[in-house]
Amino acid sequence: xxxxxxxxxxxxxxxxxxxxxxxxxxxxxxxxxxxxxxxxxxxxxxxxxxxxxxxxxxxxxxxxxxxxxxxxxxxxxxxxxxxxxxxxxxxxxxxxxxxxxxxxxxxxxxxxxxxxxxxxxxxxxxxxxxxxxxxxxxxxxxxxxxxxxxxxxxxxxxxxxxxxxxxxxxxxxxxxxxxxxxxxxx
Numbered sequence: 001x002x003x004x005x006x007x008x009x010x011x012x013x014x015x016x017x018x019x020x021x022x023x024x025x026x027x028x029x030x031x032x033x034x035x036x037x038x039x040x041x042x043x044x045x046x047x048x049x050x051x052x053x054x055x056x057x058x059x060x061x062x063x064x065x066x067x068x069x070x071x072x073x074x075x076x077x078x079x080x081x082x083x084x085x086x087x088x089x090x091x092x093x094x095x096x097x098x099x100x101x102x103x104x105x106x107x108x109x110x111x112x113x114x115x116x117x118x119x120x121x122x123x124x125x126x127x128x129x130x131x132x133x134x135x136x137x138x139x140x141x142x143x144x145x146x147x148x149x150x151x152x153x154x155x156x157x158x159x160x161x162x163x164x165x166x167x168x169x170x171x172x173x174x175x176x177x178x179x180x181x182x183x184x185x186x
Contacts, residue, residue, distance in 0.1 A: 056141045059150065063134045065157030071130075073097045073185040080124050081175030091180065096129045104128065130158045133177060137162050147174070158182065 079091040089106035096102060104112040114128060126132040137150050137159055147165035152158065158179060165174035 055148070055150070056138055058152075059134065059138055059141065059159075062152040062157035062159070066130060066134070069156060071156070071184055072099075074130070075181075075183045075185055076130070076179050077181040078128065079176070079178040079180070080127070081177065091178070092128075094128050095185070097185075099129060099131065101128050127177065130179075133159045133162065133179065136177075140164060153179075153182065156182065 073096070075093065075095045077091040078094050089108065089110075089112075091107060092112065093105040094101060094103070101114055104114055106112055114124075127136050137148075140148055140162075145164055145166045146168045147163070149161070149163045150159050151161045153160050159177070160179050162177040163174065164176075167173045
């Protein structure tokens with residue numbers, strides 16, 4: 001009994017002969033199947049673990065970093081989202097000791113009472129401290145606005161900027177909290 005010959009093709013680039021006879025899946029189908037599997041895994045992964053989960057995880061890692069330094073007395077330059085009444089007052093210089101706001105001074109050197117100032121008391125009562133900004137960012141992640149971006153100080157982990165765009169439309173409803181000039185006080 002003689003074995004029948006199976007035709008072969010020559011690869012034009014290398015001159016190597018490739019057999020048409022094969023076992024299993026054709027060579028071109030393997031990358032396609034792997035690609036489909038990767039896409040399915042990504043879709044399932046994003047459905048099970050939404051963006052807010054991973055952003056809040058990053059936030060928690062940075063909060064842990066911040067807390068590991070046990071900083072109890074500090075000063076920051078804080079820009080709050082602008083309104084018509086506080087536009088020219090930014091940034092605020094905020095001093096915090098043991099979690100309490102000790103003083104707030106506006107860009108003109110005027111002392112502000114966070115409890116008496118209408119805008120600050122109503123809109124930002126608990127966002128004048130680093131822990132307050134962490135809490136605000138965490139809460140906002142779970143509200144799932146179309147866009148929220150938080151950048152963190154690479155050394156201390158505190159939020160340097162919190163950018164939020166709560167609506168895709170109408171235009172220009174986005175706002176930002178910015179922390180600058182962080183200083184540890186004795």
